[in-house]
Each structure stands twice: as structure tokens, then as C-alpha cells.
Amino acid sequence: MGERLTHPRSRLLEPTQLVVLGGIAALVGLTWLDLWRRASEMAMHEAMGMVMPSQAPWDLADLGTTAVMWGVMMVAMMLPSATPLLLLFARSQRPRVGPAEGSVRTGLLAAGYLVVWLGWSGLAAALQWVLHASLLFSPRVALTSAVAGGALLVLAGLYQITPWKYVCLTRCQSPLGFMLAHWREGRGGAFRMGSAHGVYCVGCCWALMVLLFVGGVMSLTWIAALAALVLLEKVVPGRWVSYASGGGLVAWGLYVLRAGLLPAS
Numbered sequence: 001m002g003e004r005l006t007h008p009r010s011r012l013l014e015p016t017q018l019v020v021l022g023g024i025a026a027l028v029g030l031t032w033l034d035l036w037r038r039a040s041e042m043a044m045h046e047a048m049g050m051v052m053p054s055q056a057p058w059d060l061a062d063l064g065t066t067a068v069m070w071g072v073m074m075v076a077m078m079l080p081s082a083t084p085l086l087l088l089f090a091r092s093q094r095p096r097v098g099p100a101e102g103s104v105r106t107g108l109l110a111a112g113y114l115v116v117w118l119g120w121s122g123l124a125a126a127l128q129w130v131l132h133a134s135l136l137f138s139p140r141v142a143l144t145s146a147v148a149g150g151a152l153l154v155l156a157g158l159y160q161i162t163p164w165k166y167v168c169l170t171r172c173q174s175p176l177g178f179m180l181a182h183w184r185e186g187r188g189g190a191f192r193m194g195s196a197h198g199v200y201c202v203g204c205c206w207a208l209m210v211l212l213f214v215g216g217v218m219s220l221t222w223i224a225a226l227a228a229l230v231l232l233e234k235v236v237p238g239r240w241v242s243y244a245s246g247g248g249l250v251a252w253g254l255y256v257l258r259a260g261l262l263p264a265s
Contacts, residue, residue, distance in 0.1 A: 013087070014090070014091055014094055014099075015094075015099055016090045016091070016093065016094045016099045016102045016103055016106070017087045017090045017091055019090075019099075019103050020086050020087060020090045020103065020106050020107075021083070021087065023107070023110075024079060024080070024083055024086065024110075027075060027079060028075070028076055028079055028080055031072050031073075031075045031076035031079075032076045034072050035072060035073060035076055035218075035220060035223065036220065038069065038072075038218055039218045039219070039220050042141075042218050057133070058129055058132060058133070062129075063125055063126070063129055066125040066128055066129070067121055067122050067124075067125035069125075069217075069218075070121035070122075070124045070125050070128075071117075071118045071121040073121075073212070073217075073223060074114075074117040074118065074120065074121050074209075075114060075117070076223070076227070077209075077223060077226065077227040077230065078113075078114075078117050078201060078205070078227075078230065079110070079113075079114065080227070080231055081172070081201070081227075081230050081231045081234045082110065082113050082197065082201070084175045084234075084235070085109075085175040085178065085179070085197060086106055086109060086110055088175045088176060088179065089105075089106055089109055089175075089179065089190070089193075090102055090103070090106040092179070093105050093106065104187065105186075105187055105190040106190070108187050108188075108190040108191045108194065109190045109191065109193055109194035109197075110194060111191060111194060112190070112191040112192060112193065112194025112195035112196075112197075112198060113194040113195070113197050113198040113201070114194075114198070115194075115195060115198065116194075116195055116198025116199055116201070116202055117198055117201070117202065120202050120206065120209075124209065124210075124212075127210075127213075128141075128213070128217065131143070131213065136148060141216060141217040141218055142213065142214065142215060142216040142217065142219070142262070142263075143213050143214055143262065144262075146256055146257065146259075146260040146261070146262055147257065149213075149214045149253075149256055149262045149263070150253045150254070150255075150256035150257035151253065151257070152210055152211060152213065152214050152253070153211065153214060153249050153250070153252050153253030153256060154249070154250050154253035154254065154257075155207060155210075155253075156207040156208060156210060156211050156246075156249050156253075157245070157246045157247065157248070157249030157250035157251075157252075157253060158246065158250060159207040159246075160207070160242045160243070160245055160246025160249065161242065161243055161246045161247075164203065165203075165204060165207075165242060166239060166242075167203075168200045168201070168203035168204035169204050169233060169234075169239070169242060171197070171200040171204075172197075172200055172201055172204050172233075172234045173233075173234055173235075173237060178197060178200075179193070182196050182197075204233070205230050208226050208229065208230060209226070211226060211249075212226065214262065214263055215263045216263075222263075229241075229245060233245075
């Protein structure tokens with residue numbers, strides 16, 4: 001397997017890879033369209049004074065709706081960063097099992113990856129429930145406490161330079177290395193590989209995702225900026241992006257704590 005992966009027959013995308021790339025583009029496009037729709041509706045309601053009061057208690061339906069919203073965001077933000085792994089896996093499968101089965105297994109790899117992020121979405125929704133109940137959210141679904149916002153910025157910045165971040169980031173930066181270390185045969189193996197990659201990806205990016213509470217959970221600008229940072233970290237070798245962003249976040253967080261001016265204010 002290693003020889004096939006390290007010596008591809010061509011630099012051009014193979015048919016299986018084109019199918020995978022088309023599927024990724026379609027799914028990411030749909031999720032970003034849904035995020036735009038949600039953000040537009042929220043802005044319209046806010047302009048009309050129809051935003052629900054921050055003290056209104058949540059029920060299980062609200063929690064479920066919020067978990068779905070987070071799931072849509074995670075697909076939109078994180079699936080593009082998994083594209084190199086999915087394309088490499090698709091290329092490795094075609095000569096072994098054929099294009100049809102290769103596409104199925106690549107889909108299962110993506111499913112395993114997304115299942116982990118959907119699980120994290122449930123945790124994020126639960127945290128949002130707690131923050132909502134604590135009256136720490138504005139109508140824009142962003143923190144109103146400069147102390148909490150600044151602390152999260154500092155926490156995320158410090159995590160960017162920790163050994164745990166580095167361990168997870170190295171797995172995400174090297175699709176080939178990950179496949180060689182975690183290879184599993186069959187459809188079930190593809191799903192397990194995707195789940196393992198998802199765990200490393202959550203370990204790499206969870207602190208950055210928490211920053212959505214600082215800039216606004218439904219702020220498309222904030223979502224796009226974090227998605228771009230995640231992608232940049234994974235495609236640029238080394239740790240300089242993580243170190244630079246970590247230092248910037250810590251400095252920003254200290255400024256927020258001192259000046260009391262939140263990004264979403």
C-alpha cells in the first residue's frame with residue numbers, strides 16, 4: 001500500500017477523486033448556504049425586534065435545534081480541511097477495489113470523520129445552553145462578558161502552543177503518515193479510520209471552535225475566519241501558523257480583559 005501512496009501514477013485527479021471532490025463541494029456548499037440563511041433570518045429578526053429575550057429558558061427542542069446548527073457549522077468549517085486525506089484515500093482505493101467500491105469506502109471515511117464532529121457539536125450545544133441560562137449571551141449569540149470572552153481568547157491562544165496541539169496537528173498535516181499509521185481494511189475499517197482522524201482533528205481545533213462564542217455563533221465573518229485558520233494550519237507545514245495565531249489570540253485576550261471590548265460588541 002505504501003508504494004502506491006507514495007508513488008502516484010499521475011498528478012491529475014482520478015475519476016474516484018473527482019467524485020469525492022464533487023461530493024465535498026456539494027455538501028460544503030449546501031451547509032454554507034444553510035448558514036447564510038440562518039444568519040440572514042437572525043439579522044432580520046434582530047432588526048425587527050423579534051429576537052427572543054436572552055432570559056427565555058430553553059427546552060429539549062431548543063437544544064436539539066442548536067445541536068443541528070452546530071453540526072451544520074462543523075461540516076461547513078471542517079470538511080474542507082479533511083479533503084487532502086479523502087482524496088489520497090480515494091486514490092489508494094481505486095486500484096485495489098475499483099472506483100465504485102472506492103467511492104463507497106471514501107464516503108465511509110468521511111462519515112466517520114463527521115460523526116466525531118457531530119458528537120462535538122452536541123457538547124457545544126450543551127455549553128451554549130449553559131451560557132444561555134447564565135444570561136451571558138447577546139441577541140447575536142455572542143458572549144456579553146468581557147472577562148469570559150477575554151479568558152476564552154487567552155485559553156485558545158495558549159492551547160495553540162501546547163504539546164497536545166502539536167501531537168494532533170501533526171496527524172492532520174500528514175494524510176499519508178496518518179494512513180500508514182492507522183490503516184484498516186474494509187468498509188468498517190474506513191469508517192474507523194475516519195473516526196480516528198476526527199478525534200485528532202477535534203483535539204487540534206476544539207479551542208478555536210470555542211471562539212465562536214466570542215465572535216458570535218452565527219457570525220459568517222467569524223466562522224469563515226476560523227475555517228480559514230484551521231485550513232491554513234493543516235496545509236502549511238510546521239507550527240509557525242499555530243504559534244503566530246496563539247500569540248495573537250493571547251494578546252487579543254489580554255486586551256479584551258483590560259479594555260472590556262469584545263469582538264462582537
